[in-house]
Amino acid sequence: MSDNCSGNCAACSSNCTERKTENLFEPTGKYNNIKHTIAVVSGKGGVGKSAVTSMLAVSLCKKGYKVGILDADITGPSIPKAFGITSKAMQNELGILPAETKGGIKIISVNMMLEDGDQPVVWRGPVIAGLVKQFWTDVVWGELDYLLIDCPPGTGDVPLTVFQSIKLDGAIMVTSPQDLVSLIVKKALNMANLMNINVIGIIENMSYVICPDCGKKFSVFGENSASYDEFGVNLIGKLPIDPSLATMIDSGSVEHFDSELLNDAIKEIEKL
Numbered sequence: 001m002s003d004n005c006s007g008n009c010a011a012c013s014s015n016c017t018e019r020k021t022e023n024l025f026e027p028t029g030k031y032n033n034i035k036h037t038i039a040v041v042s043g044k045g046g047v048g049k050s051a052v053t054s055m056l057a058v059s060l061c062k063k064g065y066k067v068g069i070l071d072a073d074i075t076g077p078s079i080p081k082a083f084g085i086t087s088k089a090m091q092n093e094l095g096i097l098p099a100e101t102k103g104g105i106k107i108i109s110v111n112m113m114l115e116d117g118d119q120p121v122v123w124r125g126p127v128i129a130g131l132v133k134q135f136w137t138d139v140v141w142g143e144l145d146y147l148l149i150d151c152p153p154g155t156g157d158v159p160l161t162v163f164q165s166i167k168l169d170g171a172i173m174v175t176s177p178q179d180l181v182s183l184i185v186k187k188a189l190n191m192a193n194l195m196n197i198n199v200i201g202i203i204e205n206m207s208y209v210i211c212p213d214c215g216k217k218f219s220v221f222g223e224n225s226a227s228y229d230e231f232g233v234n235l236i237g238k239l240p241i242d243p244s245l246a247t248m249i250d251s252g253s254v255e256h257f258d259s260e261l262l263n264d265a266i267k268e269i270e271k272l
Contacts, residue, residue, distance in 0.1 A: 025167045032141045036272050039171040043188035045153035048205040049174040053150040054082040059259035059266050061103050065145040070135050071109035073152040074128045075121045080111050084252020095140045103255045108139050125157035155191045163195045169272045170200040177221040189231045200268050201236030209241040237265040
């Protein structure tokens with residue numbers, strides 16, 4: 001055991017030989033039957049991770065699956081905005097009740113608990129991590145085929161809490177074409193491998209733009225030269241820079257998204 005070891009394996013991501021192997025997963029609520037749980041993560045912010053989470057949920061819902069989104073980005077929640085949800089979370093004797101979109105997607109987010117949506121969440125890591133756990137244990141999700149967890153960027157408290165406390169069927173990494181972003185995403189991939197998380201694949205956002213006049217694709221940020229072969233991970237989707245998509249998200253109408261763009265990603269998810 002290292003001289004710097006605190007003995008608290010739950011708060012440590014080290015893969016040392018002395019690491020305790022007891023099950024740290026929290027059970028979800030007794031009224032829930034969640035078949036598959038998937039984390040959507042990225043090593044870097046600004047790559048459109050929440051947008052991708054929303055679009056994956058819409059794509060799955062259009063195929064007839066029962067879908068929920070747990071917004072684990074506590075300090076930067078954006079899922080309710082994408083779906084036009086302005087109502088506050090309710091609670092009864094069974095637990096916390098998620099909101100439901102027009103298409104039937106269930107959603108919980110800290111923004112649904114704040115008096116003012118512009119109010120900042122100025123909390124320390126353990127409090128934020130505790131709320132994420134509460135979204136898993138106390139929310140009445142009911143019957144779900146897929147629960148998507150929109151994680152904040154990086155490899156800090158919340159992704160660590162999700163990886164250690166919630167039994168995941170897999171994780172999807174979101175990136176954009178720049179080499180710098182890919183370098184940071186590899187850190188998240190290394191974290192997932194360290195914690196034995198199945199990485200379903202990588203979705204590259206802002207991959208290209210289509211000229212409205214000639215229909216030709218242009219790689220605005222250049223072609224991604226990064227290779228993820230060493231991790232055994234495939235690129236399962238490329239999303240364009242599309243002003244109409246941004247408008248959908250800003251106006252709360254992401255459920256109008258053309259789900260065919262994520263067909264390959266959905267096929268990989270369905271293999272779980």
